[in-house]
Amino acid sequence: MGLEQFKNRNVGQQNYVMLDLEHTPQTGMGKFRQVVRRTFKAELFVGLWVTMREMINALFRGQMHTVKYPLEKLPISPRYRAIHEMLRLLESGHYRCIGCGLCEKICISNCITMDTRYDENQRKEVSEYTINFGRCIFCGYCAEVCPELAIVHGPRYETASEQRASFSLFEDMLTPIDKLNLQQEYDGFGAVTPNADENIKKTPLAY
């Protein structure tokens, strides 16, 4: 099953058919004729044929709609906003987050908590970073505001937990260093648009 059928939002573009509803007969003869017509009309068999056709479609033409959920899953849109991920720089493998704190500021449910410090090179590094998923409303603002595309939304949507508050640590969300080559670039909310290059302007210093 592909994504295409979910992407068709053009409801209302179909060809609607106006039903030709007949008037209720007034005379006795008219009523009798209606009864006879309805009794001998093959309409009921059309219904039988439709269900049989659907059964054949389902069994022999692979149009079964059931998705056996925990065993198979529907593809989700790249714009889907589920549990966050922290991405790494592809070249160095260092995490992308620069500790700017924008995500913490913008988070409307105050669920991001972070702390930073200077490392030995006087660069900022993240010492604490947690997201309380019991509070997060998955609005996507943090991913949108992040200047480094460091915090993004992943596809993990099965988030049932035993506790109301469930914190996720920086290390949990960070791409594992050995899986770096599998890291997917996020093209959802706040990601670089395909025509981003055209929109780049020179900085004022150049003129």
Next chain:
Amino acid sequence: MEVVTYTNVETFVQHLPEVTAVGVWIKALIILAVISAIAGFGTFIERKVLAFMQRRLGPMHVGPYGLLQLIADGIKLFTKEDIVPQNANRLIFMVAPIITAATAFIALAAVPVFPDFTIPQWVPVLGGTFVPSIAADLNIGILFVLGMMAAGLYGPLLAGMAQANKWGIIGAARTAVQFLSYEVVTGLSILAPIMLVGSLSFVDFNNYQQGGIADWIIWKQPVAFILFLIAGFAETNRTPFDLLEHEAEVVSGYATEYSGMRWGMFFIGEYANMITISIIAAVVFLGGYSEEGIGWLTIILKVGFFFFLMLWIRAAWPHVRPDQLMWLCWKVLMPIAVINVVVTGIVMMV
């Protein structure tokens, strides 16, 4: 059931051994065991077929292709608490499901189910016993079966009235409406084939149509066949005439307050009735079983077709209102049935 009326021995089973009481008992046990199992299996088939027609998979997870779902359901039904509501009439409430299940199985006593056989000699005690295909080969078989199935409607009727629940009352009222509507049509529609054959015994019906497909009564009585089928749907309480327990309107009608095995007995009764109606339709209109060729497989195929038809129609058609059912039965089907009987009579006389 010890008294086995056996008027047709001369015409049908000259070469067969004598039917003993032991044989009938064994047959009764076989019917009880196999039909309950088939009724249970029927629920599985129904779920599967309805699911396929709606492009779903149906039960899949208990056992291969969900086959063991039956056992899971059985465990659930048997272990559920048996609740009798506070203001209900205890005795009638508890007896009503038994009426439905019992009458359904008693009706099966007079229809041919499974071939007859003789238990081989090496089996201890029972060796050499002849087990007939019909437990009680009454010479008024059809009348007996239809009467029993009609008596089965006392189950829903009493259940609905005994449970002190307004949905139950509505269900009981609808039972009465349904009963009054279809019973006339059932009787009149099957009257024409009975006139043709001149007997009420299933064996005579079967022998009448032994000459192959061209001899089937359906070709002589297509109208009676359709009428009987419609009335049969009403009799077994299937869509499009499932007024008694239509969930969308009356919660669960007569079965609203029932739980556990008492509810299960209504269910088994309904499925046993479906099988009975299928067998009657197959024997009376579609040639029944035959001794030569693929033999008993033919009737199993025919019964299977009718069973499938019931599921198919349930998937396809909406159900009718009670007043529409009465209108249909009294104003459309009954006149057609009467005309059919009269025409059959005239053709036979000429």
